[in-house]
Amino acid sequence: MSVNDAIPAPQSADHLVPHIPGVVFQFYRSHCGKMRFNYLEGGGAALKYIDRQQLALDASQLVRQLTNIDYPKIMSAIERSARWMMPLSTRFRLPFPKGKPHWIAVSAKPEPAVGGVCWNGLMMDITDQVAEESRLRKLCDTDPLTGLPNRRKLMAHLTHLSSLSARHGTPLSIMMLDIDHFKQLNDRWGHLEGDNVLKLLATKTQALLRSEDMVARMGGEEFMVVLPLTPLQQCHKLADRLRDSVACYDFGVGVGQVTLSIGVAEYRCGEPLTNLIERADKALYGAKDIGRDCVCLLP
Numbered sequence: 332m333s334v335n336d337a338i339p340a341p342q343s344a345d346h347l348v349p350h351i352p353g354v355v356f357q358f359y360r361s362h363c364g365k366m367r368f369n370y371l372e373g374g375g376a377a378l379k380y381i382d383r384q385q386l387a388l389d390a391s392q393l394v395r396q397l398t399n400i401d402y403p404k405i406m407s408a409i410e411r412s413a414r415w416m417m418p419l420s421t422r423f424r425l426p427f428p429k430g431k432p433h434w435i436a437v438s439a440k441p442e443p444a445v446g447g448v449c450w451n452g453l454m455m456d457i458t459d460q461v462a463e464e465s466r467l468r469k470l471c472d473t474d475p476l477t478g479l480p481n482r483r484k485l486m487a488h489l490t491h492l493s494s495l496s497a498r499h500g501t502p503l504s505i506m507m508l509d510i511d512h513f514k515q516l517n518d519r520w521g522h523l524e525g526d527n528v529l530k531l532l533a534t535k536t537q538a539l540l541r542s543e544d545m546v547a548r549m550g551g552e553e554f555m556v557v558l559p560l561t562p563l564q565q566c567h568k569l570a571d572r573l574r575d576s577v578a579c580y581d582f583g584v585g586v587g588q589v590t591l592s593i594g595v596a597e598y599r600c601g602e603p604l605t606n607l608i609e610r611a612d613k614a615l616y617g618a619k620d621i622g623r624d625c626v627c628l629l630p
């Protein structure tokens with residue numbers, strides 16, 4: 332027997348397609364918006380739950396099952412691809428009868444057809460890949476000790492909020508908080524106890540805030556709180572409530588052993604974020620200078 336005898340003979344595409352881990356399709360959309368799948372074959376699990384005969388007549392019912400985020404996304408991707416005859420490339424969640432929706436990636440090439448546009452392409456189940464991407468994104472954005480968002484995540488969030496604030500003229504304030512004499516606390520009780528204080532402070536601060544506020548660990552024993560729709564005076568009051576509740580709490584090293592210095596500042600429409608952070612930082616150092624365990628503000 333020669334080596335060539337052991338290699339399977341080439342097969343037709345019709346024979347192979349049911350065995351591939353995805354779906355090969357031809358999708359048609361008429362100029363007046365009628366949609367159908369002229370061809371839909373493959374080995375993906377999604378096909379088990381899909382009525383292919385129905386989709387060959389009318390695909391709109393499948394598209395309408397998509398979430399209110401995915402539906403407009405996929406419709407505008409189809410529209411753009413049809414208008415500019417550019418490849419269609421997007422992803423969406425396909426509802427499954429049992430369990431969570433599956434993430435599907437679509438990649439297809441358009442071509443003009445009678446009365447509309449036809450796309451020939453592939454759909455792949457990328458649920459595992461999307462879960463992995465989300466795990467990695469969370470890892471990149473999270474401080475491992477406290478589980479809080481880190482500086483990177485906070486800066487992205489603050490950038491977004493400041494542009495909303497500038498556009499709508501709504502107030503936005505920040506607090507910069509720093510544990511007083513943390514080095515002494517570490518030296519006296521050990522680093523593990525220091526770590527425990529940081530974790531408890533993260534939980535305590537989060538508990539005091541609204542769900543739309545964000546507290547992040549900026550590094551070491553420094554944290555920042557971002558308060559959308561909050562003017563400076565309100566931020567100052569909240570900062571003082573937080574300072575007071577920390578001073579009265581036993582973090583495992585005795586009441587009054589952990590205190591905070593806090594600087595607060597309010598965003599000025601259109602200013603660079605570095606200016607806002609610098610003001611909060613100056614206010615924080617003002618609080619340290621006054622004697623710690625207090626809140627200072629710079630408008």
Ligand SMILES: Nc1nc2c(ncn2[C@@H]2O[C@H](COP(=O)(O)OP(=O)(O)OP(=O)(O)O)[C@@H](O)[C@H]2O)c(=O)[nH]1
Pocket residue numbers: 476509510511512513514515517521522523524525526529550551552619623
């Ligand atoms: N346990 C623990 N300590 C940390 C961590 N990150 C930074 N530190 C410590 O925090 C301390 C910060 O000390 P300093 O910057 O001198 O500030 P401080 O002692 O709090 O003094 P003031 O800020 O002036 O009140 C240092 O001893 C760092 O080693 C951490 O993740 N865990």
